[in-house]
Amino acid sequence: MIDKRLYNFSGNIKKYISITTFLSCVKLIANIFFYFIFAFLLVSLINRDFSFSYKYIIISILIIVLIRQFSTIKVAHMLGSLVVDVKRNLRKLIFEKTLKLGLAYSQLFKTQELIHLSVDNVEQLEVYFGGFLTQFFYCIVSSFILFFSIAYFNLKIAFILLIFSLAIPMSLYIILNKVKKIQKKYFAKYMNVGTLFLDSLQGLTTLKIYGTDEKREEEIAKMSEEFRVETMRVLKMQLLSIAVINWIIYAGTILAIITSIKLFIDGSLGLFPMLFIFMLAPEFFIPMRTLTSLFHVAMTGVSAAENIISFIDSPERNSIGDKEFKNEREFKVSNLSFAYPDGTQSLKDINMTFKKGNLTAVVGHSGCGKSTLVSVLAGELKSNENEIFVDDIDIHNIKLEDKIKNILKITHDSHIFSGTVRDNLSMANENLSDETMVEVLKTVKLWDIFSKAKGLDTILESQGKNLSGGQAQRVALARALLYDASVYIFDEATSNIDIESEEIILNIIHSLSKEKTVIYISHRLPAIKNADCIYVMDKGRVIESGKHNDLYAKKELYYNMYKHQEELESYLTKRGETNEK
Ligand SMILES: Nc1ncnc2c1ncn2[C@@H]1O[C@H](COP(=O)(O)OP(=O)(O)OP(=O)(O)O)[C@@H](O)[C@H]1O
The missing domain is CATH 1.20.1560.10 (ABC transporter type 1, transmembrane domain)
Known part of the structure; x- marks a missing residue:
């Protein structure tokens, strides 16, 4: 009935219980005295003996009432404090x-x-x-x-x-x-x-x-x-x-x-x-x-x-290391494998290197393991020791807050909070000046829009409902740029947005990759044509890697996917033109 773990939920529980039990007992003793007096009065009444002192009886009853009242209030107060605690x-x-x-x-x-x-x-x-x-x-x-x-x-x-x-x-x-x-x-x-x-x-x-x-x-x-x-x-x-x-x-x-x-x-x-x-x-x-x-x-x-x-x-999945996240050269995975709790083996022996100052793309058919890889890299899914390294330091030996600060994942549905543009951007860094925010908004080509409204005080609705998909995504990108992480992972960040926004975002990602480590996951191969290195995944494994021209020349999976997408896009363009006519 009394669970010992529950007993530890309040630092002062022993004190509260001892005092309330004591006060309740004081109240009980007062009650016993009251019954004692009442029984005495009844016996006197039955025996028609009225020689007792009324004064003492009244004073005793008053004291009993006061003690009862005090104990009741104090117990209620103590229990209230215990519950709050x-x-x-x-x-x-x-x-x-x-x-x-x-x-x-x-x-x-x-x-x-x-x-x-x-x-x-x-x-x-x-x-x-x-x-x-x-x-x-x-x-x-x-x-x-x-x-x-x-x-x-x-x-x-x-x-x-x-x-x-x-x-x-x-x-x-x-x-x-x-x-x-x-x-x-x-x-x-x-x-x-x-x-x-x-x-x-x-x-x-x-x-x-x-x-x-x-x-x-x-x-x-x-x-x-x-x-x-x-x-x-x-x-x-x-x-x-x-x-x-x-x-x-x-x-x-x-x-x-x-x-x-x-x-x-x-x-x-x-x-x-x-x-x-x-x-x-x-x-x-x-x-x-x-x-x-x-x-x-x-x-x-x-x-x-x-x-x-x-x-x-529940087991904690983050080891608590004490090393710093420096990432002066590269972020890499070595023989990384991952299986979901239901046994689905989604990643098998993955070896990838994401160099600083480079744009590395990861592509593959649906279900090949791209999102799983991103979640493992971002620390959302568990990795084993000696699988992920930052400049040869096992990521498990790096401080948790450093990991969170330095690896940033941006998805196509990054959350926009209800509040002003400033509120959303200052989340990345609370010491930002208005000038810096405006500068970044200019980079993502949003300042023209916001300056016509209330500038940084423009109100955004939750999930960016009063923006277009592309604009919302550019707000998320502006916030990511202001955050100043070391490794940026873009997971299908340009899905479901207009061509104009996609172009703006891709240009920014390219310039960002000149000084940061940028990993870009996409199903749209033309978007990653200029990447410094492309990894092609299939059924949880890396089956090809290299630059676009080399992979294209090999005429294997990458080539087939690229050709297929080119054909599909030219078909859609032609159909669009016919419809316009
Ligand atoms: N939570 C989960 N539990 C079990 N299996 C999962 C889970 N999430 C994904 N999988 C499986 O892992 C494999 C890889 O899935 P993942 O989402 O990583 O692929 P993807 O390449 O990102 O696909 P897409 O391009 O369609 O997003 C798939 O076989 C999928 O069914």
Whole structure:
């Protein structure tokens, strides 16, 4: 019931638990005194003996009320602080872990999973820490306090109450495994329905276009139904255990009261102790009952915490080296192989050298492994030791922040954030002057457009929705140029854009390659004709390499691909001309 890992989520948890347990016990002792006074007053009333001091009774009751009030407020305050502390620590741990996973995080976990972990799952721990945990310790201590308070008058009744109250956690323990299994299923269904719903929402337009929205609706309805069934199962289990526990409580209280009456009739128990036991017997079960009512919600929290713990424990793929990323000569891969977790061997014994001051292109048919290669080079997918080198230093020995700073991947859908042009560019370097930004915007031929709007204060919508594809791509390029990385990897960076933008981008890439290491992945071979070196990939291997003229003259795969594309492009041009006529 108490997971040790959970216990470590707050640095001050021991302090919080000790103080709240202590204060709750103070409140309980105040209650016991109150019952004591009340029983005393009842006995006096029955005996018509009014010789006691009203003044002391009123003062005692006032003190008891004040103590109760103070303890209640203080406990609520402490638990509130504990919950805030735990949530903050957990979210910090998740955030730090995401950073440690580096660029690989997106390959390992879906964004929805991370949002779910850091928002819902963390929230679900509130009851565990804000109620269950402290109640658990309070239950143990309070049972002893109440046991001794009653044992002082009658040991037998005290034992009856203790045994019945201990039967409650024991019955909870017996159903614990079943509860855990049910909770696990419940969470799995919750995740499934959540993920499917979000995915459908994001792709709603596509679903509508293809007329598959109704089918998707049915799938969501089916999953929601499965989730409902699991939720009902959880609730059924909760109700069942609450019913069982209530029976234990009734049985214990009734047995204790009957025994007290019997002992009173026998003359072995006085009127005062009997009344006092009557009042205290239900109190015996209150902490356990509260614990039970928190049990199921708390166990939901424990299942949520298991997800968080397994995320925090997930293996980190970035080694933490201490060497600098210099790249004065070359960035290279040596006998690089890569297989996806499902066993697909996407890269086999790749050897490539990307020289500084050179433009190196990688081409090949769809599915030959180009994107996988890019992801491995950018650190998003795991590489083994002695496979990637920067000036002969194994990349695993280089500092993580240096790797991130120096290898920049630019894709055809690089993200444009909602905000001004300045916001988007200053992401690359926060110390940039306006002049530098304008200069780069001129290089990518965007300044003419933005200067007619609000210049650097022109508002861009998320994903560059108020720009053309080519313009959005040029904003991404401007940001990349300002970032000043050492290795630039352009992965199909000119896909789906107009010829004008493609030409501008290609020219910039060529000038960039004079001083940086530039790797250019493209399916359009004419675009890489002037590259210093071209690697041709097929089925995960490098099968040809060299300059355009040499590869063309060899008349192998590169030649065939080039010819094929030339024919296709001239056909499309001719068709366009015919259509215009
Ligand atoms: N996440 C993945 N899990 C399993 N196999 C994958 C995964 N991603 C890609 N593959 C497989 O790896 C191989 C190489 O894929 P990759 O995306 O690298 O090719 P590509 O050359 O970039 O293709 P394209 O030009 O169409 O983008 C393919 O057989 C593909 O099916």
